[in-house]
Amino acid sequence: MNKIAKSLVSAAVITTAMTATTATVQAADRVLLKTPIAFGSHLPALGTPIKWVSEQLPVMSDNTLKMKIYEPGKLVGAKEILDAVSSGKVNSGYATAGYWQGKMPAAALFSAVPFGPEAGEYMAWLYYGNGMSLYQEMYDTNGYNVKVIPCAIISPETSGWFNKEINTPEDLKGLNMRFFGLGASVMEKMGVSTSQLPGGEIFGALEKGAIDASEFSQPAIDKLLGFHKIMKYNYFPGWHQQATVFELLVNKDAWGKMSGGQQAIVENTCKASMTNAIAEGESMQFEEMAKAQENGVEIRYWNDTMLNAFEEKWLEVVEEKTAADPFFNKVWSDLSTFRKGYDLWEANAFLPRTTK
Structure with a gap:
């Protein structure tokens, strides 16, 4: 009986230790992305996409991933987001790369291009051309410790x-x-x-x-x-701005500590946000234009x-x-080559606009 009792005690100790270890691992696996944003979360298709992402991440990850967003200027100023994420002051941030063109001229090409691609073509270049590798290369070669993820896109703006x-x-x-x-x-x-x-x-x-x-x-x-x-x-x-891309920046050290599954959830939720953002934006413009006309615009x-x-x-x-x-030239040349190829598709595949 002593042997049995000792065995039961040993088993209980081992089980308790394993449970404690599992709990510790699970606790370590939980990630909170503290995310200052450059645009108010009340602005449709501009600030609402990252709010949507923050709502989806815990659902998609069974609460192992959460995001707390901070309205513009509440934690970090909009123009300070890149430096804050790179230094680790915050572990993530949401903005648009055009804000960094003073530091990296090519950054503007990953935000909005005059007479440039519409949303579908832009995403095609980013995801299935060389866009994403060049996008990350820009941050890496300039010494920024960030992982970049496109996380929203909107269609044309007024000029x-x-x-x-x-x-x-x-x-x-x-x-x-x-x-x-x-x-x-x-x-x-x-x-x-x-x-x-x-x-x-x-x-x-x-x-x-x-x-x-x-x-x-x-x-x-x-x-x-x-x-x-x-x-x-x-x-x-x-x-x-025929299309404008918005980015989620994640500190690389924080990104490296996330599991492969968590990384995939963040990337794919942002990709879903690209769809959600453009659909939201496209759904509401005509109504607001009509109201503006009624009010004398x-x-x-x-x-x-x-x-x-x-x-x-x-x-x-x-x-x-x-x-x-040189890097602006590298990105511009690649984008231009992609667009020249895309022209054959675009010129033949789409109906011209009519006045009906």
């Missing part, structure tokens, strides 16, 4: 709110305008002074006359910022003179940036 008609390039000269990314370089060649104000500061700047005009995002997002209350003309198409489509002028200046910007930065 500007103005208080006067713009019919010729001369009408733009001398204006002060909020403008984003590579498009800002084009506008400066058109004689416009540009600044990249955060969304929450644009209305006040317009109201006070600090800037004369602004672009920001899609109609449903611009409405929430109140542009329609003080600006009369809203111009389309968004030649400067005049929706204008750029005439050929203006579109040709924008494109001409864009090609000048490309020439300058490819000559100035």
Whole structure:
């Protein structure tokens, strides 16, 4: 009986130890991504995608993965997200690569490209061309300790709110305008002074006359910022941002500590978010445009003179940036090669737009 008792005691001790070890492993496996975001989570298709991701991760991972998002400026400033994630101050962050073009000129090509690819083509290059390998290479070669994951994409934005008609390039000269990314370089060649104000500061700047005009995002997002209350003309198409990609950055050390399954959940949830974001954005723009018209906003489509002028200046910007930065040239050459191949498909596969 003593032997049996001893065996039972030993078994109980081993079981308790194994249970404790398992509990410790499970606790160690749990990951909380503390994620400052560059766009308010109330902004549809701009900030809502990362909120959706934060809601899906615990469900998909049986609570081994969680994400806590911090609204813009609450933990880290929008323009500080890359450095904060790389240094480990936070283990993740959500922004758009265009914010880093001052540090890495090619970053803008992974955000939005003037006269560039629409969402489907952009995603094709990222996921099935060389886009993702170049995207990660950019961060690696510049010494940033981050894993980059595309986590949302939106379709075309409006290209500007103005208080006067713009019919010729001369009408733009001398204006002060909020403008984003590579498009800002084009506008400066058109004689416009540009600044990249955060969304929450644009209305006040317009109201006070600090800037004369602004672009920001899609109609449903611009409405929430109140542009329609003080600006009369809203111009389309968004030649400067036919599609815009948003990224989840994860500190590489934190990424390396996650299991392969957890990494896959994050990557695939972000890929699902790409679909969700573009569907959400596409679903609501026409209704908001109609309401804006009812409230006196005049929706204008750029005439050929203006579109040709924008494109001409864009090609000048490309020439300058490819000559100035080898990696910009590398990414631009790869994207251009992909797009030339894609043109054969696009020219033959899709119906032309009709006026019916």
